[in-house]
Amino acid sequence: MTLEFFASASKNTESALCDELRELGFQSVRLNRGGIPFRGDWSEGWRACLESRIAQRIMVLMGRGKATNADELYREVQAVDWGLYLTAEKTLSVQCVTVGSQLNHSGFVALRAKDAIVDQIRERWGDRPSIDRDDADVRVFVYLANDKLKIYLDLSGQPLHLRGYRAESGEAPLRENLAAAMLRMSGWDRQSPLIDPMCGSGTIAIEAAQWAQGLAPGLARPTFGFQRWASFDEDSENQLRLMKGELRGAARGQRPSVIARDVDGEVLDIARGNARKAGVRLSFKEQSVFDLQADGPVMTLVSNPPYGKRLAATPDFLDRMGAVFRKLHGWRIALLAGSRAIEEAMKVKPANRIPIPNGDLPCDLLIYEID
Ligand SMILES: C[S@@+](CC[C@H](N)C(=O)[O-])C[C@H]1O[C@@H](n2cnc3c(N)ncnc32)[C@H](O)[C@@H]1O
Numbered sequence: 001m002t003l004e005f006f007a008s009a010s011k012n013t014e015s016a017l018c019d020e021l022r023e024l025g026f027q028s029v030r031l032n033r034g035g036i037p038f039r040g041d042w043s044e045g046w047r048a049c050l051e052s053r054i055a056q057r058i059m060v061l062m063g064r065g066k067a068t069n070a071d072e073l074y075r076e077v078q079a080v081d082w083g084l085y086l087t088a089e090k091t092l093s094v095q096c097v098t099v100g101s102q103l104n105h106s107g108f109v110a111l112r113a114k115d116a117i118v119d120q121i122r123e124r125w126g127d128r129p130s131i132d133r134d135d136a137d138v139r140v141f142v143y144l145a146n147d148k149l150k151i152y153l154d155l156s157g158q159p160l161h162l163r164g165y166r167a168e169s170g171e172a173p174l175r176e177n178l179a180a181a182m183l184r185m186s187g188w189d190r191q192s193p194l195i196d197p198m199c200g201s202g203t204i205a206i207e208a209a210q211w212a213q214g215l216a217p218g219l220a221r222p223t224f225g226f227q228r229w230a231s232f233d234e235d236s237e238n239q240l241r242l243m244k245g246e247l248r249g250a251a252r253g254q255r256p257s258v259i260a261r262d263v264d265g266e267v268l269d270i271a272r273g274n275a276r277k278a279g280v281r282l283s284f285k286e287q288s289v290f291d292l293q294a295d296g297p298v299m300t301l302v303s304n305p306p307y308g309k310r311l312a313a314t315p316d317f318l319d320r321m322g323a324v325f326r327k328l329h330g331w332r333i334a335l336l337a338g339s340r341a342i343e344e345a346m347k348v349k350p351a352n353r354i355p356i357p358n359g360d361l362p363c364d365l366l367i368y369e370i371d
Pocket of ligand 1: 173174175197198199200201202203204261262263264267287288289290303304305306307
Protein backbone atom coordinates (compact mmCIF):
# COMPACT_ATOMS: atom_id res chain seq x y z
CA MET A 1 0.00 0.00 0.00
CA THR A 2 1.43 3.39 -0.95
CA LEU A 3 1.10 5.98 1.76
CA GLU A 4 1.83 9.68 1.78
CA PHE A 5 4.29 10.75 4.48
CA PHE A 6 5.32 14.19 5.63
CA ALA A 7 8.74 14.89 7.12
CA SER A 8 8.47 18.13 9.08
CA ALA A 9 11.41 20.53 8.94
CA SER A 10 12.72 23.34 11.14
CA LYS A 11 12.27 26.70 9.47
CA ASN A 12 14.47 27.19 6.39
CA THR A 13 15.94 23.70 6.49
CA GLU A 14 13.42 22.36 3.97
CA SER A 15 15.77 22.22 1.00
CA ALA A 16 18.47 20.48 3.06
CA LEU A 17 15.85 17.94 4.20
CA CYS A 18 14.60 17.50 0.62
CA ASP A 19 18.17 16.77 -0.58
CA GLU A 20 18.68 14.36 2.27
CA LEU A 21 15.50 12.37 1.61
CA ARG A 22 16.31 12.15 -2.12
CA GLU A 23 19.82 10.96 -1.35
CA LEU A 24 18.39 8.32 0.98
CA GLY A 25 16.32 7.00 -1.91
CA PHE A 26 12.80 7.96 -0.80
CA GLN A 27 10.21 8.24 -3.58
CA SER A 28 8.11 11.20 -4.77
CA VAL A 29 10.05 13.64 -2.59
CA ARG A 30 8.80 17.19 -3.11
CA LEU A 31 10.22 20.49 -1.87
CA ASN A 32 7.53 22.18 0.18
CA ARG A 33 7.34 24.82 2.92
CA GLY A 34 7.30 23.47 6.47
CA GLY A 35 8.27 19.94 5.50
CA ILE A 36 8.79 17.42 2.74
CA PRO A 37 6.15 14.98 1.48
CA PHE A 38 7.26 11.59 0.15
CA ARG A 39 5.56 8.27 -0.63
CA GLY A 40 6.09 4.65 0.24
CA ASP A 41 4.81 1.72 2.25
CA TRP A 42 4.83 1.57 6.06
CA SER A 43 8.41 0.40 6.20
CA GLU A 44 9.52 3.56 4.38
CA GLY A 45 8.01 5.62 7.21
CA TRP A 46 9.98 3.60 9.75
CA ARG A 47 13.12 3.94 7.66
CA ALA A 48 12.68 7.72 7.55
CA CYS A 49 12.47 7.79 11.37
CA LEU A 50 15.71 5.82 11.53
CA GLU A 51 17.63 7.52 8.72
CA SER A 52 16.67 11.18 8.52
CA ARG A 53 19.10 13.45 10.33
CA ILE A 54 17.26 16.68 9.53
CA ALA A 55 13.53 15.90 9.93
CA GLN A 56 11.80 16.87 13.16
CA ARG A 57 9.00 14.35 12.80
CA ILE A 58 7.70 11.82 10.29
CA MET A 59 3.95 11.72 9.90
CA VAL A 60 1.61 9.73 7.70
CA LEU A 61 -1.46 11.19 6.03
CA MET A 62 -4.57 9.33 7.27
CA GLY A 63 -7.26 11.39 5.63
CA ARG A 64 -8.03 14.59 3.80
CA GLY A 65 -11.22 16.48 3.06
CA LYS A 66 -13.09 19.72 3.47
CA ALA A 67 -14.12 21.08 6.85
CA THR A 68 -15.95 24.37 6.94
CA ASN A 69 -17.81 23.58 10.17
CA ALA A 70 -17.60 21.37 13.26
CA ASP A 71 -19.85 18.62 11.84
CA GLU A 72 -17.83 18.24 8.64
CA LEU A 73 -14.68 18.11 10.70
CA TYR A 74 -16.14 15.42 12.98
CA ARG A 75 -17.27 13.31 9.99
CA GLU A 76 -13.91 13.52 8.23
CA VAL A 77 -12.01 12.49 11.36
CA GLN A 78 -14.43 9.62 12.01
CA ALA A 79 -13.90 8.34 8.45
CA VAL A 80 -10.43 7.13 9.53
CA ASP A 81 -10.27 3.66 11.12
CA TRP A 82 -8.52 4.64 14.38
CA GLY A 83 -9.03 1.20 15.90
CA LEU A 84 -6.02 -0.05 13.92
CA TYR A 85 -3.73 2.10 16.07
CA LEU A 86 -5.64 3.02 19.18
CA THR A 87 -7.47 0.99 21.83
CA ALA A 88 -9.20 2.09 25.04
CA GLU A 89 -6.03 1.16 26.99
CA LYS A 90 -3.80 3.48 24.98
CA THR A 91 -3.31 7.22 25.37
CA LEU A 92 -4.01 9.86 22.73
CA SER A 93 -3.05 13.45 21.95
CA VAL A 94 -4.45 15.66 19.21
CA GLN A 95 -2.84 18.90 18.05
CA CYS A 96 -4.04 21.29 15.42
CA VAL A 97 -2.82 24.15 13.26
CA THR A 98 -5.41 26.18 11.41
CA VAL A 99 -4.74 28.91 8.82
CA GLY A 100 -7.11 30.94 6.66
CA SER A 101 -10.09 28.72 7.57
CA GLN A 102 -13.62 29.26 8.81
CA LEU A 103 -12.77 27.02 11.76
CA ASN A 104 -10.06 29.36 12.97
CA HIS A 105 -9.63 28.28 16.58
CA SER A 106 -6.99 25.57 16.74
CA GLY A 107 -7.96 24.54 20.28
CA PHE A 108 -11.55 23.97 19.21
CA VAL A 109 -10.54 21.98 16.10
CA ALA A 110 -8.24 19.78 18.17
CA LEU A 111 -11.00 19.17 20.72
CA ARG A 112 -13.60 18.27 18.08
CA ALA A 113 -11.15 15.96 16.29
CA LYS A 114 -10.30 14.34 19.62
CA ASP A 115 -14.05 13.78 20.31
CA ALA A 116 -14.48 12.11 16.91
CA ILE A 117 -11.60 9.69 17.62
CA VAL A 118 -12.59 8.96 21.21
CA ASP A 119 -16.27 8.36 20.25
CA GLN A 120 -15.21 5.88 17.57
CA ILE A 121 -13.07 3.90 20.02
CA ARG A 122 -15.77 3.98 22.70
CA GLU A 123 -18.35 2.61 20.23
CA ARG A 124 -15.99 -0.18 19.32
CA TRP A 125 -14.55 -1.14 22.72
CA GLY A 126 -17.11 0.24 25.18
CA ASP A 127 -14.44 2.35 26.80
CA ARG A 128 -12.37 5.37 25.79
CA PRO A 129 -8.64 6.09 25.59
CA SER A 130 -7.31 8.74 27.95
CA ILE A 131 -5.57 11.90 26.87
CA ASP A 132 -1.87 12.48 27.49
CA ARG A 133 -0.58 15.75 26.14
CA ASP A 134 3.11 15.04 26.72
CA ASP A 135 3.78 11.41 25.95
CA ALA A 136 0.80 9.83 24.21
CA ASP A 137 0.93 6.40 22.53
CA VAL A 138 -0.93 7.78 19.52
CA ARG A 139 -0.35 11.36 18.40
CA VAL A 140 -2.60 12.95 15.82
CA PHE A 141 -1.92 16.24 14.02
CA VAL A 142 -4.71 18.05 12.23
CA TYR A 143 -3.89 20.75 9.65
CA LEU A 144 -6.66 22.96 8.42
CA ALA A 145 -5.60 25.39 5.69
CA ASN A 146 -8.19 27.33 3.69
CA ASP A 147 -10.90 24.90 4.94
CA LYS A 148 -8.92 21.94 3.58
CA LEU A 149 -8.29 19.32 6.19
CA LYS A 150 -5.33 16.95 6.48
CA ILE A 151 -5.23 14.39 9.26
CA TYR A 152 -1.83 12.98 10.19
CA LEU A 153 -0.63 10.27 12.52
CA ASP A 154 2.85 10.85 13.95
CA LEU A 155 5.33 7.99 13.62
CA SER A 156 8.12 9.63 15.60
CA GLY A 157 6.84 9.89 19.17
CA GLN A 158 9.43 12.09 20.83
CA PRO A 159 10.87 14.48 18.20
CA LEU A 160 13.59 12.92 16.07
CA HIS A 161 16.30 15.29 17.25
CA LEU A 162 16.31 13.29 20.50
CA ARG A 163 18.68 10.65 19.17
CA GLY A 164 19.36 8.97 22.49
CA TYR A 165 23.11 9.70 22.64
CA ARG A 166 23.12 13.02 24.44
CA ALA A 167 23.34 13.22 28.18
CA GLU A 168 21.86 16.52 29.25
CA SER A 169 24.67 18.71 28.74
CA GLY A 170 26.64 21.91 28.90
CA GLU A 171 24.91 25.20 28.29
CA ALA A 172 22.84 26.01 25.20
CA PRO A 173 23.04 22.68 23.41
CA LEU A 174 22.17 22.72 19.78
CA ARG A 175 19.36 20.55 18.47
CA GLU A 176 20.80 17.53 16.71
CA ASN A 177 18.67 17.91 13.58
CA LEU A 178 19.72 21.54 13.27
CA ALA A 179 23.39 20.54 13.56
CA ALA A 180 22.78 18.01 10.77
CA ALA A 181 21.12 20.68 8.60
CA MET A 182 24.03 23.09 9.23
CA LEU A 183 26.51 20.44 8.14
CA ARG A 184 24.66 19.78 4.89
CA MET A 185 24.22 23.51 4.23
CA SER A 186 27.91 24.15 4.94
CA GLY A 187 28.80 22.22 1.78
CA TRP A 188 31.13 19.82 3.66
CA ASP A 189 32.15 16.92 1.39
CA ARG A 190 32.13 14.29 4.21
CA GLN A 191 35.72 13.33 3.35
CA SER A 192 37.99 16.22 4.27
CA PRO A 193 38.71 17.15 7.90
CA LEU A 194 36.07 19.00 9.87
CA ILE A 195 36.46 20.91 13.13
CA ASP A 196 34.18 22.41 15.75
CA PRO A 197 36.54 24.48 17.94
CA MET A 198 33.75 25.38 20.43
CA CYS A 199 32.06 22.01 20.49
CA GLY A 200 30.19 22.12 23.83
CA SER A 201 28.41 18.78 24.21
CA GLY A 202 29.77 17.76 20.79
CA THR A 203 26.55 17.78 18.78
CA ILE A 204 27.99 19.12 15.52
CA ALA A 205 31.05 16.87 15.57
CA ILE A 206 29.00 13.77 16.47
CA GLU A 207 26.45 14.46 13.73
CA ALA A 208 29.31 15.04 11.25
CA ALA A 209 31.01 11.74 12.08
CA GLN A 210 27.74 9.78 11.93
CA TRP A 211 26.87 11.36 8.59
CA ALA A 212 30.30 10.65 7.07
CA GLN A 213 30.07 7.02 8.19
CA GLY A 214 26.48 6.65 6.98
CA LEU A 215 25.51 5.61 10.52
CA ALA A 216 21.72 5.94 10.81
CA PRO A 217 20.95 8.50 13.54
CA GLY A 218 17.89 6.64 14.89
CA LEU A 219 19.77 3.44 15.76
CA ALA A 220 20.51 4.63 19.31
CA ARG A 221 16.87 5.57 19.98
CA PRO A 222 15.17 3.19 22.39
CA THR A 223 11.78 3.61 20.72
CA PHE A 224 9.66 5.45 18.15
CA GLY A 225 6.00 6.39 18.36
CA PHE A 226 4.86 3.78 15.82
CA GLN A 227 6.12 1.01 18.12
CA ARG A 228 3.41 1.96 20.62
CA TRP A 229 0.50 1.56 18.21
CA ALA A 230 -1.98 -1.33 18.52
CA SER A 231 -0.97 -2.47 15.03
CA PHE A 232 2.70 -2.95 16.00
CA ASP A 233 2.84 -6.70 16.64
CA GLU A 234 5.53 -9.35 16.85
CA ASP A 235 5.94 -9.47 13.06
CA SER A 236 6.48 -5.73 13.00
CA GLU A 237 9.02 -6.07 15.79
CA ASN A 238 10.99 -8.63 13.73
CA GLN A 239 10.76 -6.52 10.60
CA LEU A 240 12.09 -3.49 12.47
CA ARG A 241 14.94 -5.52 13.95
CA LEU A 242 15.90 -6.67 10.44
CA MET A 243 15.79 -3.12 9.14
CA LYS A 244 18.03 -1.87 11.94
CA GLY A 245 20.48 -4.72 11.28
CA GLU A 246 20.63 -3.82 7.60
CA LEU A 247 21.20 -0.15 8.40
CA ARG A 248 23.97 -1.04 10.85
CA GLY A 249 25.60 -3.21 8.19
CA ALA A 250 25.35 -0.46 5.57
CA ALA A 251 27.48 2.01 7.58
CA ARG A 252 30.63 2.88 5.62
CA GLY A 253 34.17 2.42 6.79
CA GLN A 254 34.91 6.00 5.72
CA ARG A 255 36.10 7.99 8.73
CA PRO A 256 37.33 11.47 7.95
CA SER A 257 39.05 13.31 10.73
CA VAL A 258 36.43 15.08 12.87
CA ILE A 259 37.91 17.33 15.52
CA ALA A 260 36.07 18.58 18.60
CA ARG A 261 37.61 21.20 20.86
CA ASP A 262 36.42 23.36 23.71
CA VAL A 263 38.09 25.49 26.31
CA ASP A 264 36.00 23.89 29.06
CA GLY A 265 37.33 20.51 30.13
CA GLU A 266 34.14 19.47 31.93
CA VAL A 267 32.01 20.14 28.89
CA LEU A 268 34.50 18.19 26.81
CA ASP A 269 34.05 15.17 29.11
CA ILE A 270 30.32 15.32 28.44
CA ALA A 271 31.05 15.45 24.70
CA ARG A 272 33.35 12.42 25.01
CA GLY A 273 30.59 10.44 26.73
CA ASN A 274 28.06 11.49 24.08
CA ALA A 275 30.37 10.45 21.23
CA ARG A 276 30.91 7.05 22.85
CA LYS A 277 27.15 6.51 23.09
CA ALA A 278 26.69 7.68 19.51
CA GLY A 279 29.24 5.10 18.33
CA VAL A 280 31.68 7.58 16.75
CA ARG A 281 35.36 8.38 17.26
CA LEU A 282 36.31 12.03 17.39
CA SER A 283 39.58 13.74 18.01
CA PHE A 284 39.09 15.72 21.26
CA LYS A 285 41.32 18.40 22.71
CA GLU A 286 40.89 20.98 25.45
CA GLN A 287 41.95 24.14 23.67
CA SER A 288 40.86 27.72 23.19
CA VAL A 289 39.59 28.82 19.80
CA PHE A 290 42.25 31.55 19.96
CA ASP A 291 44.93 28.87 19.60
CA LEU A 292 43.55 27.55 16.31
CA GLN A 293 46.49 27.35 13.87
CA ALA A 294 46.16 28.82 10.40
CA ASP A 295 49.17 26.88 9.09
CA GLY A 296 47.70 23.37 9.53
CA PRO A 297 45.59 21.47 6.97
CA VAL A 298 42.68 23.28 5.33
CA MET A 299 39.40 22.24 6.96
CA THR A 300 35.71 22.91 7.12
CA LEU A 301 34.82 24.63 10.39
CA VAL A 302 31.24 24.32 11.61
CA SER A 303 30.41 25.81 14.99
CA ASN A 304 27.92 27.47 17.25
CA PRO A 305 29.93 30.18 19.06
CA PRO A 306 28.83 31.49 22.43
CA TYR A 307 26.41 34.38 22.24
CA GLY A 308 25.12 36.86 24.78
CA LYS A 309 26.45 37.68 28.22
CA ARG A 310 25.30 34.39 29.76
CA LEU A 311 27.90 32.49 27.75
CA ALA A 312 30.51 35.20 28.30
CA ALA A 313 30.70 36.16 24.63
CA THR A 314 32.11 39.61 25.22
CA PRO A 315 32.74 41.91 22.21
CA ASP A 316 36.42 41.34 22.89
CA PHE A 317 35.92 37.54 22.68
CA LEU A 318 34.11 37.80 19.36
CA ASP A 319 36.65 40.27 17.88
CA ARG A 320 39.50 37.94 18.78
CA MET A 321 37.60 34.96 17.36
CA GLY A 322 36.91 36.90 14.11
CA ALA A 323 40.61 37.79 13.80
CA VAL A 324 41.59 34.10 14.16
CA PHE A 325 38.98 32.94 11.63
CA ARG A 326 39.97 35.55 9.01
CA LYS A 327 43.46 34.03 8.89
CA LEU A 328 42.16 30.55 7.99
CA HIS A 329 42.85 30.93 4.26
CA GLY A 330 41.05 28.44 2.02
CA TRP A 331 38.76 27.31 4.84
CA ARG A 332 35.01 27.14 4.66
CA ILE A 333 33.40 28.35 7.88
CA ALA A 334 29.75 27.89 8.89
CA LEU A 335 28.67 29.61 12.09
CA LEU A 336 25.31 29.48 13.77
CA ALA A 337 25.06 33.01 15.10
CA GLY A 338 22.68 33.67 17.96
CA SER A 339 23.57 37.35 17.87
CA ARG A 340 24.35 40.00 15.24
CA ALA A 341 27.60 40.69 17.07
CA ILE A 342 29.11 37.52 15.61
CA GLU A 343 28.65 38.70 12.01
CA GLU A 344 29.98 42.14 12.92
CA ALA A 345 33.06 40.61 14.53
CA MET A 346 33.82 38.55 11.42
CA LYS A 347 34.24 41.83 9.45
CA VAL A 348 33.94 40.01 6.09
CA LYS A 349 30.74 39.45 4.18
CA PRO A 350 29.31 35.92 4.42
CA ALA A 351 28.85 34.08 1.11
CA ASN A 352 25.45 33.08 2.45
CA ARG A 353 23.22 33.97 5.40
CA ILE A 354 20.28 31.71 6.24
CA PRO A 355 17.96 32.57 9.13
CA ILE A 356 17.35 29.39 11.11
CA PRO A 357 16.00 29.41 14.67
CA ASN A 358 17.55 27.15 17.33
CA GLY A 359 14.46 26.32 19.38
CA ASP A 360 13.02 29.69 20.42
CA LEU A 361 16.19 31.60 19.63
CA PRO A 362 16.37 33.37 16.26
CA CYS A 363 19.75 32.57 14.69
CA ASP A 364 21.51 33.03 11.35
CA LEU A 365 23.65 30.41 9.69
CA LEU A 366 26.58 32.40 8.26
CA ILE A 367 28.71 30.70 5.64
CA TYR A 368 32.16 32.10 4.81
CA GLU A 369 34.73 31.13 2.23
CA ILE A 370 37.94 32.63 3.52
CA ASP A 371 40.32 33.74 0.69
C1 LIG B 1 26.90 27.78 22.35
S1 LIG B 1 28.02 26.67 23.09
C2 LIG B 1 28.18 25.39 21.90
C3 LIG B 1 27.09 24.41 22.04
C4 LIG B 1 27.31 23.17 21.22
N1 LIG B 1 27.08 23.40 19.81
C5 LIG B 1 26.47 22.02 21.73
O1 LIG B 1 25.71 21.44 20.98
O2 LIG B 1 26.53 21.69 22.94
C6 LIG B 1 29.53 27.49 22.97
C7 LIG B 1 30.73 26.74 23.54
O3 LIG B 1 31.88 27.58 23.36
C8 LIG B 1 32.79 27.25 24.39
N2 LIG B 1 33.80 28.33 24.51
C9 LIG B 1 33.72 29.53 25.13
N3 LIG B 1 34.88 30.20 25.01
C10 LIG B 1 35.71 29.41 24.28
C11 LIG B 1 37.04 29.54 23.81
N4 LIG B 1 37.77 30.63 24.07
N5 LIG B 1 37.57 28.54 23.08
C12 LIG B 1 36.87 27.41 22.82
N6 LIG B 1 35.61 27.23 23.26
C13 LIG B 1 35.03 28.21 23.96
C14 LIG B 1 31.92 27.09 25.62
O4 LIG B 1 32.60 26.30 26.59
C15 LIG B 1 30.68 26.40 25.02
O5 LIG B 1 30.77 25.02 25.19
